[in-house]
Amino acid sequence: MRKKIIAGNWKMFKTQAEAQEFLQGFVTELDETPDEQETVLCVPFTALWVMSKSLHGSRIKLGAQNVHWEDSGAYTGEISGPMLVEIGVRYVIVGHSERREYFGETDETVNLRLKAAQNHGLTPILCVGESKQQRDTGKTDAHIFSQLEKGLVDIDQNNLVIAYEPIWAIGTGETCEADEANRVIGLIRSKLKNPDVSIQYGGSVKPNNIDEIMAQPEIDGALVGGASLTPDSFARIVNYQ
Numbered sequence: 001m002r003k004k005i006i007a008g009n010w011k012m013f014k015t016q017a018e019a020q021e022f023l024q025g026f027v028t029e030l031d032e033t034p035d036e037q038e039t040v041l042c043v044p045f046t047a048l049w050v051m052s053k054s055l056h057g058s059r060i061k062l063g064a065q066n067v068h069w070e071d072s073g074a075y076t077g078e079i080s081g082p083m084l085v086e087i088g089v090r091y092v093i094v095g096h097s098e099r100r101e102y103f104g105e106t107d108e109t110v111n112l113r114l115k116a117a118q119n120h121g122l123t124p125i126l127c128v129g130e131s132k133q134q135r136d137t138g139k140t141d142a143h144i145f146s147q148l149e150k151g152l153v154d155i156d157q158n159n160l161v162i163a164y165e166p167i168w169a170i171g172t173g174e175t176c177e178a179d180e181a182n183r184v185i186g187l188i189r190s191k192l193k194n195p196d197v198s199i200q201y202g203g204s205v206k207p208n209n210i211d212e213i214m215a216q217p218e219i220d221g222a223l224v225g226g227a228s229l230t231p232d233s234f235a236r237i238v239n240y241q
């Protein structure tokens with residue numbers, strides 16, 4: 001059965017104190033979620049430890065935003081799988097378009113990071129999606145197939161989440177039409193060996209569009225940026241109807 005997974009990606013926002021303040025407000029606004037639904041907070045590295053302690057015993061899972069492919073070594077500024085596992089991280093975002101654009105992430109390094117995450121028992125959230133130019137020139141499907149083909153070499157599809165995030169919809173307020181997101185996610189599913197992989201939509205998900213997004217048959221969840229930063233808006237998204 002495909003799990004419903006609503007994940008917040010805080011990107012480079014929130015100090016430890018701000019993270020704890022968020023959590024206090026957030027938990028009071030959450031409805032009881034069904035067993036097959038998972039809520040994840042992917043916080044900056046510096047907030048992981050305090051959040052791990054605060055989330056102990058909670059149903060909310062902790063996520064990181066990147067992982068290196070080596071367990072240790074001379075990789076200044078990087079964090080490894082064992083470091084994340086030791087402090088209670090369960091999910092990790094891999095291949096977000098911001099990392100591909102600003103930090104030289106390629107499909108090959110994405111593949112290495114996915115393998116490292118899985119080798120340490122973390123569940124990777126693989127991000128794929130097209131640029132505005134690719135969309136406008138009819139290259140969306142080919143681009144996503146290529147990202148999947150290269151990124152998923154030798155990856156265990158039984159411990160994997162995929163997030164379809166059209167780059168032009170990230171942080172712009174311009175959401176992909178729900179039926180178009182559903183179409184692309186259905187296509188992604190058709191390329192997988194395991195059709196039960198949970199596939200999220202990401203890109204300007206807000207309280208006012210989450211219900212329509214989650215009503216789509218192929219969409220199993222959301223990866224939420226800006227709207228995951230305030231307790232009431234993220235709670236409304238997690239409490240989708």
Ligand SMILES: O=C[C@H](O)COP(=O)(O)O
Nearest residue numbers: 009170171203204225226
């Ligand atoms: O990982 C999350 C996405 O980049 C979406 O961000 P956004 O909800 O601010 O558009």
